Amino acid sequence: MREQLIKICGLSSPDTMQAALDAGATHVGLVHYQPSPRHIELPDASRLRAMARGRAKVVLLLVNADIETTSAAIEAIKPEVIQFHGTETPEWCALVRKQVNIEVWKALGVKDKPTLEKSARYIGKVDRLLFDAPATALPGGNGTSFDWSLLADHEHTAAWGLAGGLTPENVADAIAQTGAPLVDTSSGVESAPGIKDAAKIAAFCAAAKAG
Numbered sequence: 520m521r522e523q524l525i526k527i528c529g530l531s532s533p534d535t536m537q538a539a540l541d542a543g544a545t546h547v548g549l550v551h552y553q554p555s556p557r558h559i560e561l562p563d564a565s566r567l568r569a570m571a572r573g574r575a576k577v578v579l580l581l582v583n584a585d586i587e588t589t590s591a592a593i594e595a596i597k598p599e600v601i602q603f604h605g606t607e608t609p610e611w612c613a614l615v616r617k618q619v620n621i622e623v624w625k626a627l628g629v630k631d632k633p634t635l636e637k638s639a640r641y642i643g644k645v646d647r648l649l650f651d652a653p654a655t656a657l658p659g660g661n662g663t664s665f666d667w668s669l670l671a672d673h674e675h676t677a678a679w680g681l682a683g684g685l686t687p688e689n690v691a692d693a694i695a696q697t698g699a700p701l702v703d704t705s706s707g708v709e710s711a712p713g714i715k716d717a718a719k720i721a722a723f724c725a726a727a728k729a730g
């Protein structure tokens with residue numbers, strides 16, 4: 520049986536990092552993007568990163584960051600994965616992937632079939648595609664989902680994951696409908712924007728594993 524991959528993103532305190540690790544998250548995400556309520560400065564991110572070593576893969580989330588910001592964040596956090604969540608091009612993703620030798624993921628907002636098909640531009644350039652709801656106020660982390668039926672007959676030719684509005688209540692259904700090998704949540708395990716809830720994190724991981 521394959522392992523269900525589970526990413527809890529936007530962690531910014533030791534308590535909630537511990538909750539995600541104890542709940543069995545396979546990936547934990549740190550958002551380094553100033554406009555986000557989940558933004559974390561590099562020294563704090565580095566401390567949380569140390570907690571996860573050997574227990575879960577750390578995913579550094581960046582949005583259209585310049586070279587200096589990207590390099591400084593990678594140097595400080597030493598993540599296993601970098602997730603680009605803005606309008607980064609396939610070429611940019613491939614360049615970073617070649618330079619840093621860690622997994623590179625690209626998040627893409629799925630509005631309709633054509634936008635899903637455009638994801639093919641990233642095949643071979645990244646290690647995983649992350650299908651999310653289209654950007655609204657923020658490029659992601661808005662707690663909104665997209666029409667999962669768009670994925671039903673999509674032929675996946677690369678590793679992928681599902682994000683956008685996933686909660687402890689809907690994640691099992693999302694996995695059943697889409698077969699997502701990785702599920703990713705942020706808002707769905709919070710009590711308020713940027714405030715993670717340990718009980719919701721535990722419930723999400725349990726539901727995803729059961730799903």
Ligand SMILES: O=C(O)c1ccccc1N[C@@H]1O[C@H](COP(=O)(O)O)[C@@H](O)[C@H]1O
Pocket residue numbers: 528529548550552555556557580582604626651657658659660661662663682683684685703704705706707
């Ligand atoms: O979490 C954020 O604040 C964020 C900011 C900018 C880009 C992406 C962001 N979060 C990622 O968006 C998806 C979906 O999040 P949600 O579950 O709908 O809140 C996920 O990958 C988050 O990590």
